[in-house]
Amino acid sequence: MSVRLRADCRETDVTVIGGGLVGLAIALGLIRNGLKVTVLDEGDIALRASRGNFGLVWVQGKGDTCPEYAQLSRLSARLWGDFAQELESFTGIDVQLSQQGGLLICLDDAELEQRQRMLCAMREQAGGDYPFKVLDHAQLKALVPAIGPHVAGATLGLEDGHLNPLLLLRALAEAFIARGGKLLSNASIGEIRQQDGGFSVVAGHDRWNSAKVVLAAGLGNKVLAPQLGLSAPVQPNRGQILITERIQPFLHYPTGHVRQTGDGTMQLGDSKEDVGFNSGTTTEVMAQIAHRATRMFPLLENVRMVRAWGALRVMTPDGYPIYEESRVCPGAFLVTCHSGVTLGAAHSGPIADWIAGKPEAFSLEVFRAARFDV
Amino acid sequence: MQHDLMFKRLANEDGGTVLVEIDGATFNARAGDTVAAAVLAAGMIPSRTTPLSGSSRAPYCMMGVCFECLVEVDGVPNVQGCMTLVAEGMKILPQTGARYLSMAEQEMYS
Numbered sequence: 001m002s003v004r005l006r007a008d009c010r011e012t013d014v015t016v017i018g019g020g021l022v023g024l025a026i027a028l029g030l031i032r033n034g035l036k037v038t039v040l041d042e043g044d045i046a047l048r049a050s051r052g053n054f055g056l057v058w059v060q061g062k063g064d065t066c067p068e069y070a071q072l073s074r075l076s077a078r079l080w081g082d083f084a085q086e087l088e089s090f091t092g093i094d095v096q097l098s099q100q101g102g103l104l105i106c107l108d109d110a111e112l113e114q115r116q117r118m119l120c121a122m123r124e125q126a127g128g129d130y131p132f133k134v135l136d137h138a139q140l141k142a143l144v145p146a147i148g149p150h151v152a153g154a155t156l157g158l159e160d161g162h163l164n165p166l167l168l169l170r171a172l173a174e175a176f177i178a179r180g181g182k183l184l185s186n187a188s189i190g191e192i193r194q195q196d197g198g199f200s201v202v203a204g205h206d207r208w209n210s211a212k213v214v215l216a217a218g219l220g221n222k223v224l225a226p227q228l229g230l231s232a233p234v235q236p237n238r239g240q241i242l243i244t245e246r247i248q249p250f251l252h253y254p255t256g257h258v259r260q261t262g263d264g265t266m267q268l269g270d271s272k273e274d275v276g277f278n279s280g281t282t283t284e285v286m287a288q289i290a291h292r293a294t295r296m297f298p299l300l301e302n303v304r305m306v307r308a309w310g311a312l313r314v315m316t317p318d319g320y321p322i323y324e325e326s327r328v329c330p331g332a333f334l335v336t337c338h339s340g341v342t343l344g345a346a347h348s349g350p351i352a353d354w355i356a357g358k359p360e361a362f363s364l365e366v367f368r369a370a371r372f373d374v
Numbered sequence: 375m376q377h378d379l380m381f382k383r384l385a386n387e388d389g390g391t392v393l394v395e396i397d398g399a400t401f402n403a404r405a406g407d408t409v410a411a412a413v414l415a416a417g418m419i420p421s422r423t424t425p426l427s428g429s430s431r432a433p434y435c436m437m438g439v440c441f442e443c444l445v446e447v448d449g450v451p452n453v454q455g456c457m458t459l460v461a462e463g464m465k466i467l468p469q470t471g472a473r474y475l476s477m478a479e480q481e482m483y484s
């Protein structure tokens with residue numbers, strides 16, 4: 001009996017709640033800081049954006065109304081090369097990162113002009129350092145011969161790229177475990193207790209005690225945060241994605257809505273729908289996605305679809321992340337964002353360092369949830 | 375490449391034959407055969423190579439699940455052979471790697 005009791009109570013430096021892209025990237029970064037880290041993740045019934053996303057490491061246009069977010073996205077894009085190498089060295093998994101630029105294709109002139117205006121303003125805000133090009137139809141056709149005749153042009157973000165998000169999730173989990181991290185699934189956390197200046201949660205038969213806790217539970221943060229004096233007003237936003245048969249490589253740049261994976265598969269995405277917690281697919285939306293994709297790339301008309309899915313984005317009211325340490329319960333951190341692929345390298349680097357207790361490399365003040373209380 | 379045939383036809387009542395072309399050679403398929411059955415009976419094994427590793431494959435589950443039976447049928451790539459019935463004059467070729475979209479095909483639409 002006494003053995004059982006001792007086994008019931010486990011100590012760790014940091015408990016991370018949520019084992020998606022966000023939780024695992026941070027957990028790996030905390031391990032790099034020499035901490036003992038345990039990740040508790042819900043089971044297969046969970047809503048998991050990390051298993052249904054589009055795989056873009058995307059910078060252009062991100063943070064047009066929040067310069068700090070633009071900077072963070074760009075910082076992460078710059079850190080991605082080294083991070084991908086680190087993951088490969090620990091796991092042997094190549095996440096198929098490619099960062100040769102990305103295209104946002106515009107079907108009509110008005111859209112292209114609007115986009116150009118936005119990126120010009122962002123360049124000004126960044127003091128002139130914001131690398132992008134505006135391509136008219138002919139210039140785009142020279143770069144991507146398969147582009148359709150009814151496309152006005154595109155903006156080419158030179159810092160954009162993409163990767164394979166499922167390989168990324170696996171690499172994160174394997175690297176975390178290989179470096180001594182503990183990852184428990186089927187561990188749905190309901191209550192977080194504060195005790196002895198730390199935190200305590202029950203997962204299955206075990207109670208985990210830790211000095212720090214990180215809420216990285218995606219949409220689950222909404223109910224967990226208030227227990228620790230934090231606020232996570234996140235809402236689901238559905239995206240549907242279509243997948244085609246594999247075809248020989250023809251599209252060498254990711255685009256905002258269509259990309260070809262390293263395996264030759266085409267991914268066509270993605271809708272933005274306010275449908276609550278329904279992660280299904282609908283014929284109507286799939287038809288719209290296919291229609292837009294074939295206008296951009298008419299050669300896709302005869303290509304076979306092999307599957308489709310819906311997944312729920314984790315959206316704050318302004319679409320920007322929340323990075324915050326609780327003022328009521330110091331040691332409790334909240335992390336949520338809607339571009340967990342793009343920001344993965346930053347989460348594993350400077351954001352994890354901040355949680356570990358290093359001085360902030362840059363101010364995270366604008367990312368506090370208090371901005372929603374006005 | 376032609377292997378020793380492991381598949382023996384059952385002596386079923388004759389429903390008639392369907393003349394198809396398998397990898398360039400004419401073949402008497404049976405009416406009601408799927409393309410995958412005809413491919414196995416004709417010995418076109420392997421009937422495809424995979425897009426990533428290029429390894430050799432042949433029809434496997436024969437019920438639409440595994441996608442091992444992909445072949446080119448009348449110029450259409452990546453057709454599931456086990457879900458397609460043979461038809462007179464059909465031309466069946468191995469599926470080599472990922473589907474190729476030629477520049478001609480790309481230009482055709484622009």
Ligand SMILES: Cc1cc2nc3c(=O)[nH]c(=O)nc-3n(C[C@H](O)[C@H](O)[C@H](O)COP(=O)(O)OP(=O)(O)OC[C@H]3O[C@@H](n4cnc5c(N)ncnc54)[C@H](O)[C@@H]3O)c2cc1C
Binds near residue numbers: 047053216313
């Ligand atoms: C269609 C679509 C396309 C996208 N495209 C891109 C893209 O191209 N680029 C990009 O950067 N981002 C993209 N995203 C966003 C990206 O997928 C998310 O930002 C990222 O996956 C969020 O990760 P997360 O770990 O916060 O959330 P999730 O993946 O949702 O993970 C949350 C985890 O928390 C666990 N959990 C929840 N509640 C509890 C609880 N009470 N106890 C224990 N565990 C719990 C769940 O099991 C889950 O594993 C896209 C998202 C969608 C839906």
Ligand code: FES
Binds near residue numbers: 435439456
């Ligand atoms: S043999 Fe399995 S799908 Fe055709």
